Amino acid sequence: AQSVTQLDSQVPVFEEAPVELRCNYSSSVSVYLFWYVQYPNQGLQLLLKYLSGSTLVKGINGFEAEFNKSQTSFHLRKPSVHISDTAEYFCAVITNNGGFKTIFGAGTRLFVKA
C-alpha cells in the first residue's frame, strides 16, 4: 500500500525567508509525485510534478522540489517567500499499476508573516 506523510502541519515563516515543506512517501511500485497549492475556498492548483528524468523539478511561482528515491522524499522549496504564498500545500503520489491510485498527504499550512 502507498502512503504519503507531510511532516509539518504548519510552517510559519517571515517574508523573503527560504522555506522547505517536507514530504515522504512509501510505495512498493513506481510512483509519480506532485505538489499542489490550495488557496482559501479554492480548488487545488498544480505547482510541479515529477514523472521521470531529472530529479530536480521546477514549478510555478518560483517553487522547486527534489525527488530523492533512496530517502523516498519529495521536499518542496522556495528560496524567498512572499505574503501571497500563504496557502495549504499538498504532496501527492499517483500510481497506475493495476489501477489508478492517488494518495494525498494531509497538507502543510504555510503562513508567511510580514
Next chain:
Amino acid sequence: DAEITQSPRHKITETGRQVTLACHQTWNHNNMFWYRQDLGHGLRLIHYSYGVHDTNKGEVSDGYSVSRSNTEDLPLTLESAASSQTSVYFCASSEAGNVYEQYFGPGTRLTVT
C-alpha cells in the same frame, strides 16, 4: 476559456436523502475524478472515469455512484446521504495522454444534517 465547474458550491441536506453533485468541464478531457477533502486526510479518491460509459471505484467509493454519459460531465450521486459524508467534494479532469496532470474544480461544500 476552458474550465471545470461544480454545482452547487454549497449544499445542506438531510440524512437519507439522495444528493447529486454536478461537475462539468469544457477542456474535452477524457479523464475525470471525484475526491473528498476532510481535515487531516488530504484528498481521497471516490470514483474516476477514463471516458464515456467508463467508471471505476476509488479508495472511498462506498455510498457514492457516478455515471458518464458524455465527455463533459461526471455527476456524483450520494444514494442515501449520511452525516459521515459531510465534506468538501472536488472534481478534477485530465487529458487522455496525461492522466496524471489533473485540473481541479472549485469544490462543493456538502453538509448532511
